[in-house]
Ligand code: ADP
């Protein structure tokens with residue numbers, strides 16, 4: 001039954017994605033076509049139009065590259081992996097980028113936690129959540145990552161000091177392409193959910209406007 005449910009969820013996800021996708025791709029294409037026609041007609045201020053067109057192409061590029069990530073999770077090569085190591089690896093690769101924004105990590109990690117998983121996918125989840133945390137902070141601050149065992153589950157918290165989310169925003173979090181950022185794709189959390197689902201895991205969120213958010217990854221140590 002679990003397998004059937006997962007498959008039907010995948011179908012629902014695919015359906016939601018393709019409906020949204022048509023929209024997300026058609027908009028920049030329509031605008032590209034319009035601006036090209038203007039340039040072809042010989043308007044002044046071509047430079048301005050080119051800038052907009054490049055912006056639209058960037059958007060299309062971003063959407064397609066995120067969808068590529070989305071396709072990867074279907075490949076399955078799981079191994080017993082150290083939670084500690086995966087978090088350390090991600091923090092290492094992101095630290096230069098974070099230092100530039102004056103954002104620093106604080107880690108409080110339980111030793112010796114292991115999970116049967118696809119390491120690059122779980123790292124992708126961590127990256128998505130850390131990125132969101134950093135993007136929610138428009139000043140310097142700290143991203144705290146904790147790992148622990150709670151009720152037979154591995155729990156990993158990603159805690160930011162950002163702007164938090166209103167109830168309306170929290171309601172929208174599962175919708176593909178929902179974004180409040182001018183250059184967002186709204187795919188990060190959809191991909192995150194999808195990867196965690198493939199690992200029998202869950203994502204929990206708690207948030208406080210003006211204070212920050214806590215995204216918690218839960219991975220069961222026994223079968224759900
Ligand atoms: P994107 O980052 O491209 O907007 P996501 O799926 O990663 O897409 O996130 C969707 C939306 O959820 C964001 O635009 C933002 O409004 C909200 N969000 C996600 N994580 C956080 C966070 N840590 N703090 C505040 N808002 C967040």
Ligand code: MG
Pocket residue numbers: 128131132188189
């Ligand atoms: Mg994101």
